[in-house]
Amino acid sequence: MSLTRLFYIGALVSVVYASSLQTSLAQPALPGSGAGIQVEKPPTVDSAAFIAAEDTLQAIQNLFQTRRRGGRLFAIQGGAGLLGAVGYLAMPVSDSSPSVFSYTANDKIQIVSILAAAGLPLLGVGISKISRFSKEKERALIQQYRAGQPLPAHISQRLKPKYFRAWPKM
Structure with missing residues (x-):
């Protein structure tokens, strides 16, 4: 026997076997009852509504993740400004001869005020977003x-098309 004949015979046997399985499944469950196997269909779900709901859930997650990330960045920048202000407060004021790195008490107050004025709002916005x-x-x-x-x-006003993508562009 050639290989092609063996292949065709094997294919024929598998087709016959598969068709016998299908007919045996369609036979009645109990002999003489006349009732075939009842296959439960899954509940009908409006697939478009389901996909839209899942899409909206993904957009909500992207929105919240993006806003939390922005809040952390604001908080870090505001915290850095406040740390700079505290650092300047800790530095000594020099009353000796003026140099590039020396400053008076007035300069110190101005620098601390600028850093605190820049850092506090950023920190507040960051904490608020978080x-x-x-x-x-x-x-x-x-x-x-x-x-x-x-x-x-x-929330619905903030859901822009970019949040409905898998990875929102910033």
Whole structure:
């Protein structure tokens, strides 16, 4: 026997075997009952609505992650400004001859004021963003959305098309 004949015979046997399996599944469950095997169909889900809901959940997660990241950056910059102000407060004021690195008490107050004035608002905005877009609030919002409640207005207004992408562009 040639290899091609063996191949065709093997293919024929597998087709016959597969068709016998299909007919045996369609036979009645109990002899004489007339009832075939009942295959439960999965519940019908509006696939477009399901995909849209999952897409919205991903957008919510991207929004919260992006806002938390921005909050951390603001907080780091504000904290650095305040640390600079504290550092300048810790430096001694020189009353000796003026040089490049020496400054008076008036200069010190001005430098500390500028650093604190720049750092405090940044730190405040950062902390505010971190608290408004915390992981706990994200989880609660996702639970509410999955339960069928609509998104709050302040969240739905912030959901831009960039958050619906897999990796939002900043």
